[in-house]
Amino acid sequence: MADTVLKFSDKAREKVLEFMEGAEDRENLAIRVNIAGQGPEGFEYEFFLDVRQNARPNDIIVEVEGGLVAIVDASSAPHLNGATVNWKDTVSGSGFDVDNPNPVPEVPVKEESPSAEESPSADLTTPLAQRVQKVIDAKINPGVASHGGFVELMDVKGDKAFVRLGGGCQGCGMVDVTLKQGIEVMIREEVPEITQVIDTTDHAGGNNPYYQPSK
Numbered sequence: 001m002a003d004t005v006l007k008f009s010d011k012a013r014e015k016v017l018e019f020m021e022g023a024e025d026r027e028n029l030a031i032r033v034n035i036a037g038q039g040p041e042g043f044e045y046e047f048f049l050d051v052r053q054n055a056r057p058n059d060i061i062v063e064v065e066g067g068l069v070a071i072v073d074a075s076s077a078p079h080l081n082g083a084t085v086n087w088k089d090t091v092s093g094s095g096f097d098v099d100n101p102n103p104v105p106e107v108p109v110k111e112e113s114p115s116a117e118e119s120p121s122a123d124l125t126t127p128l129a130q131r132v133q134k135v136i137d138a139k140i141n142p143g144v145a146s147h148g149g150f151v152e153l154m155d156v157k158g159d160k161a162f163v164r165l166g167g168g169c170q171g172c173g174m175v176d177v178t179l180k181q182g183i184e185v186m187i188r189e190e191v192p193e194i195t196q197v198i199d200t201t202d203h204a205g206g207n208n209p210y211y212q213p214s215k
Contacts, residue, residue, distance in 0.1 A: 032047070033045065034076045160195075
């Protein structure tokens with residue numbers, strides 16, 4: 001629908017397509033790009049793979065050259081207009097970097113949140129939750145442990161799994177992007193009933209988080 005909201009460099013586009021390799025529903029995947037907040041150095045961005053059908057009615061769909069589709073939430077779109085997503089390799093790590101000409105507003109940008117009825121109440125005893133937990137314990141945590149991090153399953157509700165990244169995974173900048181793509185793809189491949197993996201590390205802070213663990 002919109003092909004000018006933001007652009008991807010050739011290398012960034014190739015990296016996203018690389019993340020999608022091996023996924024059973026690769027042709028149905030998109031890269032979601034949102035502004036997750038803002039810090040001392042400007043906007044903070046969020047990238048994760050999502051199923052195209054999960055796009056909300058007011059999301060902006062960006063057709064990227066090479067068959068890639070990007071989804072941008074409506075609140076982020078005005079602040080990403082004209083931006084270019086790049087992929088950078090540095091001595092400290094690799095990941096996405098956004099060249100954004102838009103000024104950072106005085107009032108922080110808030111990513112649109114799911115409605116209150118989507119807020120999960122944690123129940124990790126269900127068979128589906130236990131299958132997701134098994135993937136995290138057996139395949140994901142051994143890998144991220146080498147970075148000093150861990151992944152914790154917070155909840156499973158419907159076809160959504162809510163996870164939290166901690167330790168070296170939390171707030172590690174661009175490298176965190178790659179970890180999230182691997183986590184997303186691995187869980188969905190091993191547990192096909194799960195169609196969306198939501199990283200609560202990005203959203204659970206602030207005055208009005210949409211994810212609240214049950215008490």
